[in-house]
Amino acid sequence: xxxxxxxxxxxxxxxxxxxxxxxxxxxxxxxxxxxxxxxxxxxxxxxxxxxxxxxxxxxxxxxxxxxxxxxxxxxxxxxxxxxxxxxxxxxxxxxxxxxxxxxxxxxxxxxxxxxxxxxxxxxxxxxxxxxxxxxxxxxxxxxxxxxxxxxxxxxxxxxxxxxxxxxxxxxxxxxxxxxxxxxxxxxxxxxxxxxxxxxxxxxxxxxxxxxxxxxxxxxxxxxx
DNA sequence: TCATTAAATTGTT
DNA sequence: AACAATTTAATGA
Numbered sequence: 001x002x003x004x005x006x007x008x009x010x011x012x013x014x015x016x017x018x019x020x021x022x023x024x025x026x027x028x029x030x031x032x033x034x035x036x037x038x039x040x041x042x043x044x045x046x047x048x049x050x051x052x053x054x055x056x057x058x059x060x061x062x063x064x065x066x067x068x069x070x071x072x073x074x075x076x077x078x079x080x081x082x083x084x085x086x087x088x089x090x091x092x093x094x095x096x097x098x099x100x101x102x103x104x105x106x107x108x109x110x111x112x113x114x115x116x117x118x119x120x121x122x123x124x125x126x127x128x129x130x131x132x133x134x135x136x137x138x139x140x141x142x143x144x145x146x147x148x149x150x151x152x153x154x155x156x157x158x159x160x161x162x163x164x165x166x167x168x169x170x171x172x173x174x175x176x177x178x179x180x181x182x183x184x185x186x187x188x189x190x191x192x193x194x195x196x197x198x199x200x201x202x203x204x205x206x207x208x209x210x211x212x213x214x215x216x217x218x219x220x221x222x223x224x
Numbered sequence: 225t226c227a228t229t230a231a232a233t234t235g236t237t
Numbered sequence: 238a239a240c241a242a243t244t245t246a247a248t249g250a
Contacts, residue, residue: 176233189238192235208244209233 002055002077004031004105010078011052013115013125021118028111034058034098045092047085049106053077056102057175059183060094073136074099074160074183076173083126084133086112099179149186151223153194156184157204157211158219173211180211198222 004026008014014022031054034040040051040058053075060072060081072094075081085092086109115122136159147155160173177195181188195211198204203219205212213219 178233188234189236196235206234 001103004029004054007052007054007078007105011080011125013119013122016121017119025107025111025115028108030106030108032104032106034102034104036098036100038098040096040098040102040104041082041092043092043095047082047090047092048109049082050080050086050109050112051082051096052080052105052107054103054105057099057179058096058102058104059099060096062094074156076160080129083112083129087126099182147223149184149190150194150197152184152186153180153191154198154203154219154222156180157198157213158216161213161216171213173213174209175211176209 008022008026014025017025029052030049032040034056041047043062055077057077058075060075062072073081075096081096082092089109116126139155157173160175161171177191178188181191184191186194195204195206198219199206201218201222203213203215203222205214
């Protein structure tokens with residue numbers, strides 16, 4: 001299991017922080033371990049922390065009155081989220097649930113706003129984060145209901161790797177096909193077929209509980 | 225370290 | 238949805 005320091009060193013906004021700033025950030029953050037199915041935060045909770053995924057995988061879901069749940073985004077290790085609600089000092093808009101055993105980092109809003117006031121790289125990170133999320137959201141709206149399952153899977157995979165632009169060469173997603181099925185809203189056997197199509201197209205490599213992305217641009221444009 | 229078994233995951237119909 | 242095949246994890250010699 002990865003540690004808080006692993007998350008911080010791979011997060012681009014920490015690059016230009018001084019040792020003291022780093023220490024202040026590190027000591028303010030609270031780390032929490034989550035079992036599969038556990039909530040990182042509930043819809044309606046006051047958004048007083050910014051959340052980073054240290055390890056594992058969490059999903060953002062909205063629950064309708066009828067009890068149907070729709071997954072908006074999957075957040076793998078190294079992603080940060082919740083800045084929107086923290087910035088607006090509003091309640092959380094969605095439930096966030098661990099898809100498997102995960103570890104999250106909770107940064108208090110005081111630290112969050114302090115970084116906004118002091119660090120330009122942090123501001124830049126938040127800015128691009130908000131901008132990209134808007135793009136993803138509109139793209140999802142535009143296509144998800146219309147596309148073939150293959151294309152929906154392709155987009156879901158591309159979106160999952162998107163948050164980690166800088167960090168690294170982490171091109172692998174550890175995710176079972178069953179979990180991916182819940183994510184995309186398709187049956188497991190349909191996912192299995194879709195993955196094989198994408199693999200034959202040379203865009204991904206499928207292994208046991210693991211998907212390696214070979215051509216992220218190809219995935220984004222799949223079916224378009 | 226290697227072999228056996230159980231559990232989880234994946235491919236196919 | 239059900240079944241077979243494959244991979245991983247666990248156990249014990």
